[in-house]
Amino acid sequence: MLALNQLLTDFAATADLQVCLLDITGQVLTPRVTLDSKLTLKVGHRMRTHPKTLLLAAPSGFALPVVLDEQLVGTILCTCPTPIPEAKRTSTITILQLLLATYLNGLTQRQPLTAADDVPVALRSELKLAIQYIHSHLNENIALARISKQVFLSSYYFSKLFKKELGINYIDYVNGKKIRHAQLLLQDNSWSIDSIAQSLGFTQISYFSKTFKKVTGVSPRQFQKQCQAQQP
Missing domain, CATH: 3.30.450 (Beta-Lactamase)
Known part of the structure; x- marks a missing residue:
């Protein structure tokens, strides 16, 4: 590439x-x-x-x-x-x-992104709206209180419902989506790690790196080096 x-x-x-x-x-x-x-x-x-x-x-x-x-x-x-x-x-x-x-x-091309409307048909309408909102606001800090307000549910109830219906904690779901985007950009060293973190709403590069490693098992820099090594 x-x-x-x-x-x-x-x-x-x-x-x-x-x-x-x-x-x-x-x-x-x-x-x-x-x-x-x-x-x-x-x-x-x-x-x-x-x-x-x-x-x-x-x-x-x-x-x-x-x-x-x-x-x-x-x-x-x-x-x-x-x-x-x-x-x-x-x-x-x-x-x-x-x-x-x-x-x-x-x-x-290698790993297509999930579309905003690619959710289970039987999923509750509030959660569908939440997922669509997350999809279009990944460059922001989408706190639990903010997203629950968007779908007119209490933070406590939304958190429980999200975990029950999707099998994953809300924050882990959001961070997983953010890190997936980061992985795409890290394939190309034109983008600095700091700029990628900022484009995904992370205000601290240390927290971005910690989250990235938690999701992928490697640091952003290690992942970038692995991608460069695989380039023809």
Whole structure:
């Protein structure tokens, strides 16, 4: 699987643009690329307030969100010293969208993600709603009190019901989903471990690493090294 940063480097040379990958905070993840700090802060703010939409940063550039299974994980920022003609902008965005779709498909090809509506038919409606909510909010801290409020149940009753119907504690279910996403991104070292943790709502890298090891048996860095060793 080709790394996203390598794809972007090749694309930049062809399109005659500066192209780089940013995490959800606006931090640059592409080596040897330096952006104006005001621009990265602006992009970072726009990503948090307008996720999953095409972001126009300036007449001389644009940004494309990187969305993996409904979760915003970063942004591709393209800039040029001079304003980009509209025709070039349109064709460049189209090509980049195709490259990004191919890349994201490659991440999930080996182990497809579970769809939000892929739940037992007989499951209670409250739990179906909860699972769908979890699926679309993995980049946030989905506390038990928050999710139970979403489905109009008490935290105590929701917790008991969730364990009874799904056979797993709520927090273990949520963390399992988050770590599954982390595993997909860790296949490519274009993404830093810190950026992956932040994109999944972990405020502390130590807690992310502890949770990852609990679920998988290895640390995020060990898993990333294993993936790199398996690459052809």
